[in-house]
Amino acid sequence: MRPIHSRTLAGWVLALGLIDVEARAAPSGKDSQAEVYGDEVQARAQFQAGVAYFDKQEYRDALEAFRRSLWHKKNRNTMGFIASCLKQVGQFDDALDQYEEMRREFPRMPAKIEAMVAAEITELSALVGTLAVTGDAPAGALLFIDDRLRGKLPLEEPLRVSAGSRAIRVEKEGFTPLRTTVEVKAGKESVAELAAQSRKGRLVVSEKHNWVLRVELDGKDVGVTPWQGLVDAGQHKVRLHGFMGVEALAACEAPGAAVEEGAKVASGVEMASVRLYEETRVVLGAEEQDASLRVESTPEGATVSIDARVVGKAPWEGRLPLGEHVIELSADGFDSAKRTVRIERRKQRELSVSLADRVAAERAARNRKIGVGLGYGVAAAGLGVFAVAGGLALDKVNELEARCPDKQCPSTEERNKRAAASLGTAATIGLVVGGLGAAAGTAVLLLTRPESGERGAGPSVSAGVGLGGFEMKGRF
Template sequence: MRSIHSRSLVGWVLALGLIDFGARAAPPAPPGNAVQAGVSDDEAEARAQFRVGVAHFNKQEYREALEAFRRSLWLKKNRNTMGNVASCLKQIGQYDDALEQYEEMRREYPKLPAKIEAIVAADMAELSGLVGTLAVAGDAPAGALLFIDDRLRGKLPLENPLRVSVGSRAVRVEKEGFAPLTMTVGVKAGEESVAELVAMSRKGRLVVGEKHNWVLRVELDGEDVGVTPWQGLVDAGQHKVRLHGLMGVEALAACEAPGGAAEEGAKVASGVEVASVKPYEETRVVLGAEEQDASLRVDSTPEGATVRIDARVVGKAPWEGRLPLGGHVIEVSAGGFFSAKQTVQLERRKQRELSMSLERRPDLVAGARAARNRKIGVGLTYGVGVAGLGVFAVAGGLALDKIKELDARCPNRQCPSTEAGNQRAAAALGTAATVGLLIGALGAVAGTGVLLLTRPESSKRRPDPRVSAGVGLGSFEVKGAF
């Protein structure tokens, strides 16, 4: 390969440069710092920087020479200064930039003298063998800055592969808000190399806003991540986004954007939107939230009744508050009254007023007292009846015994005078038994009457009771259905 440090080529370029500037120069000015007549300040400074560049180049201080030649070129465009810039770039190993400089020189000066054209063509042919091309693929974020060997080479995506000097090249891609992507690529002469970027963390930026500029909570994949406007790095892929929160009623009516998240007010929420996030790219999602509840007022008769909404106690009537849209079960209850329930359907931005009257329960104390008295009355009457029947059974049994004795002692029912006492005793026992039977029957009838007449109102609708009674010597039985 031909030597990169071509002093002969550089020499003629420098010589031509001096001749070129000399051809345009006016006659020498008097000694001192005065500017030569007919030479502008920029041209004079360009000439001075050119000479500085020549001095550095002769000392092989190519980077310093490059800076001086570029300052000269910036002050005054000159074909030979452009050639000197290309020579410096070649000497410091920036073959791709040197080749581009020669190409620009040809575009600016398409009709170069034959001698210069021949030298430039030869140098470009040599440089073409010292460069390859580089393409960027993989996780290459659009809009990112591409640096090669710490030199900015453009933005991604590239329209065409870049021409790059051969050798090991450090590739770095930077995008604001993301960690840079870096890798090293080996570039070969005349070949295209590909920098296949791989992100260590495949994240993208998600930006979430609300179309009314309301400050609402952001729910990302079911988790609260902050308030709108919100942005953050998330894993690449699909994410579910939803907004929810509270809005002051006045701000909601005026559709105003509050200064911060409201602590109370109407419930508002958006639908769920799926955001597709790509690595190293920004995805914007703007959701529109709508009011999700309505106002409800509950009054009760009597006042102060407990109000339950969907089985949850919310307070005492009169009660007023906001509830989610849709159906709700309202229940009102108070001591001494039957509870009342009603289902309401709440609609957006419509206030509902609900008045509920409770039916009084029967006097429980009076009912308990009546029940107790009823038990006592029934117990007493049945007790007297049982006692009477007991007397009947005992007296009747003794009377029968006396009668049997008399039958044994008095043939043909003719009793001597000595049995008069036994006859009177038998008669007395019979009378007692009869009286006991009458008392037992009256007690049973009276107890049954008290039972029927004092039964609660709730049982009066039942069918008529069926009662049967049986009386026998030494026993008494009452059966019935009530």
């Protein structure tokens, strides 16, 4: 747009008598009136300087002078000149805003002035459009258009902008600026679609007691609390862990730096939702996570495994996380042993385990099997004799009863009587021997029974005896 001649513009403004005649009024002697008079003097001086710059077409200097005058005293004349200066430097949107504000501040302007202001508004309205900002528009970021600060995001409504190619820049402290260029069309709404090249957000992690602990982010150590850094937008797992001196822990004191030994402390895992170009704060509370355990073994030097992980040789002492743990001890020539222990906060546990000598146990088991087998073998043989001899004796007795009425046997049956007696004696001896053998086997079985938890369940035997039959089952 071709600039308006400065003297012509100044002439119509001055000719319409917009200068406040009150500036010419003599002030009273009161202090408050003297202050008002001082403001008016400053306003008039700045106004006159602005007119001088305006006459020389030094519009930006004139604009600053008029603004200083308006700061001391608001009047229509100064506002009109400010709008004219903005129009001359191509800030049509700001010039239009200034004319509209002039109407709001002075709604009863003379008809001729109102007509001229209306004409200016019509002309400027054809030189501006509106701009909306979408896409990766971080809340609270500063919006610059052609290097002029125009407000903060998000915009409450599309922003009035002079038509033409406009450079858009969005800045937020701690992040890479977003930039784009938009061609604003007069009378239409244009859209600045922002796209971040670095899709980051800021994550700030602290411990609620102000303890200095390691920060674990998505399984990786990234530093110590308090910690902050740029991370990819999205979900992240955050956890704190480390050590605290026992005295500091008891007093709940915050150490000045991270320590590498003491009571183990840790927090739970928290999911942090980090948004693009925004700051997310995570405050975690760490708690003591372990207590001490001492493990001794017989024999000494047994290998100690905790939760299936070898930790050393007995005697062993260390700290473990709270809760249940499976302790296993093993040594060459001995049976391994497992124990379950529960670790509780600030309590020391002691565990003593005696391992079974495998050679001695195997020897004892072998002797046990032999003793039990021999005892039950004798029992089986004796009971077998008892069953057979008893059966034969019973047959002989039945035959004798049939041949000897009233138990009077002829001499020819003497031999059969002696045979029956001998078989009866043999059956009795077999029963006694079988009973003694069974008793001996059972005694060996019971007296040498393995301790609970040793390998195998040991021998077991069951037997059944009756006239004409014998049954025996077992395992060793």
